Amino acid sequence: MREIQQQVDHMIIHLGGYWRPLSGLARLLEEVGEVGAALYEGDSAALDEELLDVLVISTCLANQYAIRLDAPKTPDGDVPVHVTYYALVREAGEVARILNAYEGDKKLKATAKPGSLQRHLEGVQQAVFEIARTIGLDIYASIGALVEAKSSRDFGRFDHTPDPITENSVRTYPLRAEGRYWGGIEAKENESFNRYIEREYNLHRFLKIASVEGLDGFVISPPVSGWDLTAAKHELPGVDVQKENFGNGNFLVIRHVN
Structure with missing residues (x-):
């Protein structure tokens, strides 16, 4: 799955960047519906394509929250396709519930715990792999060709949308591989820190969900x-703010304090 996540990330960067999470969620639910349509119509070619699309979009969402997905497990015994599809719909609905709390108008539950988004995204992908196995679709053999086709077909199709997982600060932060980090937009020279955080709206997103989603830090290049x-600490009370220097790079790392 790590290789698939990297393939999808490279494709998305090539195409211009990730969608905003709620836009990505809308696409996920659209593709889940199209899987249902292909099943209903008995269209095997469409079913193959839509299953791969669900896999790609759910992987995009995982990448955006710096989630490292576990590979789906091989189920015990055969389950009817329609039953697995119900599981796919259920898991996609749970993803929608969580993202509505993270990014939309729904309030986070006080009992929310880290790991729920990963668990339900993996549930979506588990269902995709189970349906694929039942119909004889080799996901691992097919995903590379799909990514290549989309990289060519969709180039220039989408507007660029900045995302905290694609900012240069987090891409160059040496410890990113050892944790889950978001990055901040590029700071302007002579810009005050309080002015910076006024326009860096992703920092506010980070502070809202860091503890429940398990994000380790927000990385800024000053x-x-x-x-x-x-x-900086005065502007952000209640969080840990540290300067970190690596080689020629200087970073300001903001961490949520439990």
């Missing part, structure tokens, strides 16, 4: 002139 760490 301007060359730097920021006063005391001022």
